[in-house]
Amino acid sequence: MSVFLDSELTEAERKAEDALFTIIPVPLExxxxxxxxxxxxxxxxxxxxxxxxxxxxxxxxxxxxxxxQDPINCDGPLPDVMERLAQRTEEAVKVGKIPVTLGGEHSLSYGAVSGVARALGKP
Known part of the structure; x- marks a missing residue:
């Protein structure tokens, strides 16, 4: 798996349980x-x-x-992909992380923001 800022991070800075930021790759097209x-x-x-x-x-x-993190599985219907992304961002926020989604397509914003909203108790 490729790691964001691989050449700059120490092993301690990469530890998922301690990291403040969590990178979520979303290879959606x-x-x-x-x-x-x-x-x-x-x-x-x-x-x-x-x-x-x-x-x-x-x-x-x-x-x-x-x-x-590992990339989101972007196979299947678009609503399913959005839900997988929402679950990831929701989980990240619930444990005190800041999710950072990487993609290229504008539609991934819906899933990312939906998960954050759910984690914060916002409909």
């Missing part, structure tokens, strides 16, 4: 209206993340931990 390739977006972002620095403007988010 369903509702694109111009071209294709969003299915490759999460992996491309993860690979490019190795060129990033640990800090920016004196802040170092890596120190709070960044764990990378």
């Amino acid at each position: 369903r509702t694109v209206s111009y071209g294709s390739g969003t299915v490759k977006g999460p992996q491309a972002i993860i690979e490019a993340s190795n060129e990033l620095e640990r800090g920016c403007n004196g802040v170092e988010p890596c120190a709070s931990g960044i764990a990378t």
Whole structure:
């Protein structure tokens, strides 16, 4: 499995149980209206993340931990994919994590936000 910021994180910063941020790759390509390739977006972002620095403007988010989850299964009906994504973001928020979804398609926002809303008790 590829890891976000692989070249920059220490082993301690990668530990899922301790990381504040959790990366959720969503290789979805369903509702694109111009071209294709969003299915490759999460992996491309993860690979490019190795060129990033640990800090920016004196802040170092890596120190709070960044764990990378396995990609969401994007097979099957779109509502099922959205529910799988919602479950992941909901679980992350419930245990005090900040979910970060990586994709390329705008429709994944629905699933991601739905899960966060459920975790926060918002309909």
